[in-house]
Amino acid sequence: MRKPVRKVVFPVAGLGTRFLPATKAIPKEMLPLVDRPLLQHAVEEARAAGIEDFVFVTGRSKRAIEDHFDADTELNRTLEERGKQDALEEVRHSEIAPGRCFYTRQQVPLGLGHAVWCARALIGNDPFAIVLPDDYVQGKTPCLKQMVEAYEEVGGNIVAVVDVPRERTSSYGILDVEKDDGRLATVRGLVEKPKPEEAPSTLSIIGRYILQPEIFDHLEKQQRGAGNEIQLTDAMAKLIGNQPFHGLRFEGTRYDCGDKVGFIEATLAHALNRPDMADKVREMLRKYC
Numbered sequence: 001m002r003k004p005v006r007k008v009v010f011p012v013a014g015l016g017t018r019f020l021p022a023t024k025a026i027p028k029e030m031l032p033l034v035d036r037p038l039l040q041h042a043v044e045e046a047r048a049a050g051i052e053d054f055v056f057v058t059g060r061s062k063r064a065i066e067d068h069f070d071a072d073t074e075l076n077r078t079l080e081e082r083g084k085q086d087a088l089e090e091v092r093h094s095e096i097a098p099g100r101c102f103y104t105r106q107q108v109p110l111g112l113g114h115a116v117w118c119a120r121a122l123i124g125n126d127p128f129a130i131v132l133p134d135d136y137v138q139g140k141t142p143c144l145k146q147m148v149e150a151y152e153e154v155g156g157n158i159v160a161v162v163d164v165p166r167e168r169t170s171s172y173g174i175l176d177v178e179k180d181d182g183r184l185a186t187v188r189g190l191v192e193k194p195k196p197e198e199a200p201s202t203l204s205i206i207g208r209y210i211l212q213p214e215i216f217d218h219l220e221k222q223q224r225g226a227g228n229e230i231q232l233t234d235a236m237a238k239l240i241g242n243q244p245f246h247g248l249r250f251e252g253t254r255y256d257c258g259d260k261v262g263f264i265e266a267t268l269a270h271a272l273n274r275p276d277m278a279d280k281v282r283e284m285l286r287k288y289c
């Protein structure tokens with residue numbers, strides 16, 4: 001029997017330099033898409049995929065994250081007393097159940113692979129998901145849920161992928177594909193940020209992964225890769241051949257909120273998808289377009 005995926009890691013220890021000075025005192029992952037922080041969207045996606053345990057790899061100046069997912073009993077009481085039921089429900093929805101969230105720190109941001117490695121004791125010997133909150137994905141079925149469904153079919157390791165224009169391959173981890181049925185691609189290699197002329201395909205990895213715990217054996221070696229960082233892609237590449245490894249073309253749209261224009265686009269896409277504000281936002285946009 002395949003072990004189910006019940007744990008998620010959110011690596012949120014990065015410096016967020018592209019959003020400075022906004023991210024000097026506020027974590028990038030707490031910037032809101034309308035009224036919910038990016039990280040809360042990520043937690044909700046994980047919940048919808050059946051995740052029960054939430055591991056956050058944070059760093060200095062990230063304390064707001066712990067407060068956000070905690071219960072604020074004083075605020076709850078005040079909202080209750082003032083009859084603000086809608087706001088109370090929203091706030092309650094942001095809480096993670098007692099004993100189900102775990103925090104560890106990456107003291108120095110040495111790269112995504114290193115951040116994930118910092119969660120090793122909390123993951124133990126279980127398969128787990130990784131969600132990068134700056135990739136916001138909108139779709140009928142949440143992206144991670146689609147991945148868990150694919151995992152139930154093929155097991156092993158799964159990364160979510162999108163096709164990118166060839167000239168952009170040097171910004172992403174790229175798949176070397178052995179077989180492709182249009183939905184699931186069997187992977188025979190991974191390359192981090194290849195030059196367009198050297199890229200083995202244009203299928204790029206986005207910030208959603210399901211991995212087996214053996215990834216920690218490779219991360220343990222702390223080898224530096226592209227940008228002199230400890231890259232998750234390099235460690236994942238070493239799993240290939242020993243365990244199944246697939247790329248899933250998920251159904252939905254990915255927005256890169258690590259980029260300023262991408263963040264604005266995600267905000268608009270989210271607002272236009274909300275029945276409580278879509279019409280007003282559409283009308284407002286007409287003024288500018």
Ligand code: UTP
Nearest residue numbers: 011012013014015016017018109110111112115
């Ligand atoms: P990014 O590459 O977007 O880096 O990280 P960043 O520091 O957040 O932002 P910029 O590029 O300086 O503007 C992708 C994800 O990986 C996490 C980040 O927090 C983000 O969620 N990360 C990255 C870590 O947790 N630790 C690291 O050492 C690097």
